[in-house]
Amino acid sequence: MTKILITEFINQNSLDNLKKKFDLKYDEELYKNKLELENIIHDYEGLIVRNKTQVNSDVLKKAKELKFIGRLGVGLDNIDTEYCKNKNIHVQPATGMNAESVAEYVVSSSMSLIKKIPIFHNGTIKGEWPRTSIKSKEINQKFLGLIGFGTIGKKVAEYCSKNGLKILAYDPYIKEIINEKIYAKLSSLNEIYEKSDIISIHLPLTNETKNIINKSSFLQMKNKPIIINTSRGGIINESDLIDAYYENIISGFALDVFENEPIESEFYSKIKPGMNCILTPHISGVTTESNIRVSDFIVKKITNFFN
Numbered sequence: 001m002t003k004i005l006i007t008e009f010i011n012q013n014s015l016d017n018l019k020k021k022f023d024l025k026y027d028e029e030l031y032k033n034k035l036e037l038e039n040i041i042h043d044y045e046g047l048i049v050r051n052k053t054q055v056n057s058d059v060l061k062k063a064k065e066l067k068f069i070g071r072l073g074v075g076l077d078n079i080d081t082e083y084c085k086n087k088n089i090h091v092q093p094a095t096g097m098n099a100e101s102v103a104e105y106v107v108s109s110s111m112s113l114i115k116k117i118p119i120f121h122n123g124t125i126k127g128e129w130p131r132t133s134i135k136s137k138e139i140n141q142k143f144l145g146l147i148g149f150g151t152i153g154k155k156v157a158e159y160c161s162k163n164g165l166k167i168l169a170y171d172p173y174i175k176e177i178i179n180e181k182i183y184a185k186l187s188s189l190n191e192i193y194e195k196s197d198i199i200s201i202h203l204p205l206t207n208e209t210k211n212i213i214n215k216s217s218f219l220q221m222k223n224k225p226i227i228i229n230t231s232r233g234g235i236i237n238e239s240d241l242i243d244a245y246y247e248n249i250i251s252g253f254a255l256d257v258f259e260n261e262p263i264e265s266e267f268y269s270k271i272k273p274g275m276n277c278i279l280t281p282h283i284s285g286v287t288t289e290s291n292i293r294v295s296d297f298i299v300k301k302i303t304n305f306f307n
């Protein structure tokens, strides 16, 4: 029987299905134990991970039998894909399976931040009743700038154009928008910075995108936008983002991803109650529904691969 190793959580039904077909080791905490992973990986032909397991060359060098890596999610920055390509190891992301969840997060956090809900909430629970001292806005007819216009960027555009937002999209790898359901204008980064009221990032983390949103980007922003990052920490320079907030260049931010996860104290110490911000622990793609879709998708792919 083909041996499969799973190092992070997976939906129970999918796990039960896998158990019928494969010789399985499931340890949802194994991603924390780099040494143990390196010690046992030589036994396995299949590996299933989320984004916490570092599948780097140290691990892959020892993975003599490995033929398939299933990624319960989308970004592949925790996997050395170049090494896998050279060794003919198939890497399978669950493309699109959590896009709906991430898009809903972008819409809900944009709405909350433009309405200054975090500030109203903080004032109200402190007994201040800040009814007139804080000015909130409507989302209708505002400009939404999307940086990265792949599966999730397009899904966000579809939702938001139905809610009256005007969409600008930057993605140099897309030459035209052919889906009629999506109303967006392909734009330069500069146009996005100048016009947007909300900017949402949907890029993979690569050498090209690392730190792509930095001090000079913030300095080009004219409308005190809200910044949403659900893609990867490190794409936005976090320190420059916080400076831009304190300097009133941006009016709020939602971060679901961070350069270091869990957040380290150096970053956390800059976050104060009453800021117009939402911080979440890398959950925008993880909902009950997406967990089922993502897990079922990878089970189907690994089963077909080894059949």
Ligand SMILES: NC(=O)c1ccc[n+]([C@@H]2O[C@H](COP(=O)([O-])OP(=O)(O)OC[C@H]3O[C@@H](n4cnc5c(N)ncnc54)[C@H](O)[C@@H]3O)[C@@H](O)[C@H]2O)c1
Pocket: 073, 074, 075, 076, 095, 096, 098, 099, 102, 147, 148, 149, 150, 151, 152, 153, 170, 171, 172, 173, 174, 202, 203, 204, 205, 208, 209, 230, 231, 232, 256, 257, 282, 283, 284, 285, 286
């Ligand atoms: N927080 C979460 O829970 C969560 C969940 C899913 C995905 N993600 C992240 O979101 C990212 C986007 O997901 P997706 O499904 O839309 O991926 P995707 O591959 O469908 O789209 C990414 C887009 O970015 C574009 N791109 C690449 N390099 C670029 C650059 N330098 N400048 C501008 N555009 C560039 C690509 O052309 C592509 O269209 C993933 O890579 C992943 O890291 C996070």
